Amino acid sequence: xxxxxxxxxxxxxxxxxxxxxxxxxxxxxxxxxxxxxxxxxxxxxxxxxxxxxxxxxxxxxxxxxxxxxxxxxxxxxxxxxxxxxxxxxxxxxxxxxxxxxxxxxxxxxxxxxxxxxxxxxxxxxxxxxxxxxxxxxxxxxxxxxxxxxxxxxxxxxxxxxxxxxxxxxxxxxxxxxxxxxxxxxxxxxxxxxxxxxxxxxxxxxxxxxxxxxxxxxxxxxxxxxxxxxxxxxxxxxxxxxxxxxxxxxxxxxxxxxxxxxxxxxxxxxxxxxxxxxxxxxxxxxxxxxxxxxxxxxxxxxxxxxxxxxxxxxxxxxxxxxxxxxxxxxxxxxxxxxxxxxxxxxxxxxxxxxxxxxxxxxxxxxxxxxxxxxxxxxxxxxxxxxxxxxxxxxxxxxxxxxxxxxxxx
Amino acid sequence: xxxxxxxxxxxxxxxxxxxxxxxxxxxxxxxxxxxxxxxxxxxxxxxxxxxxxxxxxxxxxxxxxxxxxxxxxxxxxxxxxxxxxxxxxxxxxxxxxxxxxxxxxxxxxxxxxxxxxxxxxxxxxxxxxxxxxxxxxxxxxxxxxxxxxxxxxxxxxxxxxxxxxxxxxxxxxxxxxxxxxxxxxxxxxxxxxxxxxxxxxxxxxxxxxxxxxxxxxxxxxxxxxxxxxxxxxxxxxxxxxxxxxxxxxxxxxxxxxxxxxxxxxxxxxxxxxxxxxxxxxxxxxxxxxxxxxxxxxxxxxxxxxxxxxxxxxxxxxxxxxxxxxxxxxxxxxxxxxxxxxxxxxxxxxxxxxxxxxxxxxxxxxxxxxxxxxxxxxxxxxxxxxxxxxxxxxxxxxxxxxxxxxxxx
Numbered sequence: 001x002x003x004x005x006x007x008x009x010x011x012x013x014x015x016x017x018x019x020x021x022x023x024x025x026x027x028x029x030x031x032x033x034x035x036x037x038x039x040x041x042x043x044x045x046x047x048x049x050x051x052x053x054x055x056x057x058x059x060x061x062x063x064x065x066x067x068x069x070x071x072x073x074x075x076x077x078x079x080x081x082x083x084x085x086x087x088x089x090x091x092x093x094x095x096x097x098x099x100x101x102x103x104x105x106x107x108x109x110x111x112x113x114x115x116x117x118x119x120x121x122x123x124x125x126x127x128x129x130x131x132x133x134x135x136x137x138x139x140x141x142x143x144x145x146x147x148x149x150x151x152x153x154x155x156x157x158x159x160x161x162x163x164x165x166x167x168x169x170x171x172x173x174x175x176x177x178x179x180x181x182x183x184x185x186x187x188x189x190x191x192x193x194x195x196x197x198x199x200x201x202x203x204x205x206x207x208x209x210x211x212x213x214x215x216x217x218x219x220x221x222x223x224x225x226x227x228x229x230x231x232x233x234x235x236x237x238x239x240x241x242x243x244x245x246x247x248x249x250x251x252x253x254x255x256x257x258x259x260x261x262x263x264x265x266x267x268x269x270x271x272x273x274x275x276x277x278x279x280x281x282x283x284x285x286x287x288x289x290x291x292x293x294x295x296x297x298x299x300x301x302x303x304x305x306x307x308x309x310x311x312x313x314x315x316x317x318x319x320x321x322x323x324x325x326x327x328x329x330x331x332x333x334x335x336x337x338x339x340x341x342x343x344x345x346x347x348x349x350x351x352x353x354x355x356x357x358x359x360x361x362x363x364x365x366x367x368x369x370x371x372x373x374x375x376x377x378x379x380x381x382x383x384x385x386x387x388x389x390x391x392x393x394x395x396x397x398x399x400x401x402x403x404x405x406x407x408x
Numbered sequence: 409x410x411x412x413x414x415x416x417x418x419x420x421x422x423x424x425x426x427x428x429x430x431x432x433x434x435x436x437x438x439x440x441x442x443x444x445x446x447x448x449x450x451x452x453x454x455x456x457x458x459x460x461x462x463x464x465x466x467x468x469x470x471x472x473x474x475x476x477x478x479x480x481x482x483x484x485x486x487x488x489x490x491x492x493x494x495x496x497x498x499x500x501x502x503x504x505x506x507x508x509x510x511x512x513x514x515x516x517x518x519x520x521x522x523x524x525x526x527x528x529x530x531x532x533x534x535x536x537x538x539x540x541x542x543x544x545x546x547x548x549x550x551x552x553x554x555x556x557x558x559x560x561x562x563x564x565x566x567x568x569x570x571x572x573x574x575x576x577x578x579x580x581x582x583x584x585x586x587x588x589x590x591x592x593x594x595x596x597x598x599x600x601x602x603x604x605x606x607x608x609x610x611x612x613x614x615x616x617x618x619x620x621x622x623x624x625x626x627x628x629x630x631x632x633x634x635x636x637x638x639x640x641x642x643x644x645x646x647x648x649x650x651x652x653x654x655x656x657x658x659x660x661x662x663x664x665x666x667x668x669x670x671x672x673x674x675x676x677x678x679x680x681x682x683x684x685x686x687x688x689x690x691x692x693x694x695x696x697x698x699x700x701x702x703x704x705x706x707x708x709x710x711x712x713x714x715x716x717x718x719x720x721x722x723x724x725x726x727x728x729x730x731x732x733x734x735x736x737x738x739x740x741x742x743x744x745x746x747x748x749x750x751x752x753x754x755x756x757x758x759x760x761x762x763x764x765x766x767x768x769x770x771x772x773x774x775x776x777x778x779x780x781x782x783x784x785x786x787x788x789x790x791x792x793x794x795x796x797x798x799x800x801x802x803x804x805x806x807x808x809x810x811x812x813x814x815x816x
Contacts, residue, residue: 081543081638130721130768135755136754168491170490170753229494312538346542346543
């Protein structure tokens with residue numbers, strides 16, 4: 001077991017799934033048992049729970065790899081070629097056990113406190129719905145997506161490519177809310193969102209709570225979302241209300257958001273101060289290291305994955321540029337020696353969305369190494385290799401993300 | 409019961425749902441019983457079957473109005489504000505009982521014959537998949553959507569607004585197929601698609617088959633689709649393969665398509681020759697009347713529908729321009745006296761898609777008549793009234809499509 005902040009892992013015991021407020025607050029014995037579980041290292045394959053936890057039971061089991069109760073990955077072969085990821089195939093990653101599912105019984109009654117504005121207020125979702133609305137397609141991706149490819153065994157969920165999906169979010173632009181409350185107070189540099197999960201007694205809240213700060217430049221695109229893919233935001237994905245920051249890594253998209261504060265400094269919660277920091281292998285996290293904010297340009301092949309057929313094959317994949325629109329995707333079928341342009345497939349849902357791509361290729365018998373490389377409109381391109389870092393964050397190297405296809 | 413072509417109605421008896429090939433071919437007695445059912449007028453409310461038929465049992469029952477076994481409408485309140493209609497909420501309209509569900513067991517094996525090209529061929533879906541691919545969002549709408557608003561009691565399913573949805577289709581561009589087979593033969597003016605439904609014995613096939621002709625200008629956008637909303641095309645919606653003609657009324661989007669022919673003339677099948685023809689009330693259908701091809705510009709409000717609240721309300725709706733992109737949508741809350749521009753919500757999925765729209769309004773107590781009016785980029789706008797016609801086709805008058813909202 002690594003000496004690493006436990007928060008970045010989340011609990012792995014199925015017994016912790018979706019606890020009621022009562023069960024997590026039954027006292028120090030129960031609370032400490034829960035907390036100790038947060039320190040477990042990742043499950044071995046033998047320990048992997050095979051069924052969906054209660055709070056995600058509506059998901060399509062066959063589309064998912066269940067790493068733990070709070071971490072479920074979309075199978076590479078289930079990602080498809082669509083511009084939007086179906087909700088029941090979307091990955092799940094909770095940093096803490098979710099609050100009771102009953103929080104979505106009356107979504108409009110959920111309250112969020114807004115601080116750091118001239119007129120701070122507590123607003124219900126019902127009130128937010130009359131303040132403004134936007135619908136934005138954006139990629140939701142875990143910071144550790146691709147972690148499984150790091151040879152040093154970066155701790156955390158061993159995501160391959162499926163801790164990502166492209167989602168249609170609907171909610172009020174955060175800027176509309178800030179403006180309605182008189183605008184930001186002077187000197188703020190961060191948007192700090194706080195999750196509404198129940199915290200166990202007997203633990204320093206800062207060591208465990210989900211509270212993230214992102215730069216105020218994200219006010220241009222951030223929203224408080226109450227719907228996902230044209231359905232009320234499911235409890236599994238942070239309903240009734242989630243802070244959505246298009247183009248930012250998943251952890252910044254705070255679920256069950258109960259407070260938004262415009263702040264001068266970043267929160268000192270552990271998940272921000274030392275968690276989700278990019279640093280060399282073996283180093284501890286600290287606030288001076290880069291935080292996992294804007295996503296980098298990335299792509300991967302979704303089909304074929306193992307076997308192709310002699311002759312014409314269509315190679316499919318998905319690509320995105322984080323906060324920057326895509327320019328192009330190139331595909332190589334010889335491991336990166338020669339590249340050809342792929343074609344985008346389907347409508348462009350905007351700069352934060354992913355774009356499915358396709359390329360026709362004629363295969364002879366043998367093994368073919370298919371890799372893809374995306375470039376955004378600012379000229380940023382995927383590197384060939386990985387950039388080693390302690391927790392295996394932000395991997396967008398094209399080589400590791402390729403697939404080897406055998407043609408008989 | 410009207411003296412009208414039976415084909416435009418479809419069978420209404422739940423017992424006819426999804427018959428096996430055997431049951432429909434058991435001989436003249438069974439066949440004639442089936443055929444006689446095709447002549448039934450629409451069900452009265454008392455006769456309405458309340459449960460989903462077998463071939464559509466995966467649909468979200470609460471989102472639908474079940475008119476008959478082969479006609480299910482999306483509830484106005486279930487249309488939502490999304491750019492895409494979820495498959496389980498999409499309306500269903502079959503002109504004939506669907507073929508056995510087993511046709512989608514091995515979708516790649518489905519065959520379609522292509523005629524009217526220099527090298528006619530029978531192609532499997534598997535072969536089509538290597539010939540090209542496109543993904544297009546387009547509105548699927550029944551020709552009779554809005555029929556319920558005609559005061560003369562136009563016969564046919566009494567659709568209100570919900571015989572429409574916006575769908576993401578994936579398949580091969582029809583032009584790619586035609587090009588691969590040497591191009592069109594000389595003199596063709598129509599694309600004629602034939603459905604793969606089983607036909608009962610003892611009836612002239614032309615009187616009952618689903619075979620539609622559309623002008624060859626549709627080659628610019630038509631596709632042979634094997635997927636809908638990034639899933640294999642469901643049997644319920646014409647899988648394994650459907651001719652999709654973006655911007656054209658639903659009937660032209662031939663399900664279970666087994667033949668595509670480029671032809672000099674329109675088919676003489678009844679569904680084309682006399683069915684789906686716009687004519688004055690009381691007239692019979694004939695080939696010299698306009699056929700239901702390109703859809704006209706249209707919009708309607710989806711929320712609120714009955715009650716609003718004092719103060720700020722968000723009015724939502726959907727709008728589309730058929731084959732022409734939208735320019736704008738205006739909304740009136742006083743029955744059409746004063747109009748204000750609405751704002752489009754969410755990404756633009758292209759000229760054939762619908763666009764959700766939203767407008768904020770402050771309501772005082774009383775009744776408010778909300779109407780919406782869309783205009784396309786060629787300047788075509790919805791008329792105020794309906795254009796009376798025998799079968800109640802193509803209704804896009806803004807007045808009938810409005811809603812009256814009470815604020816207490």
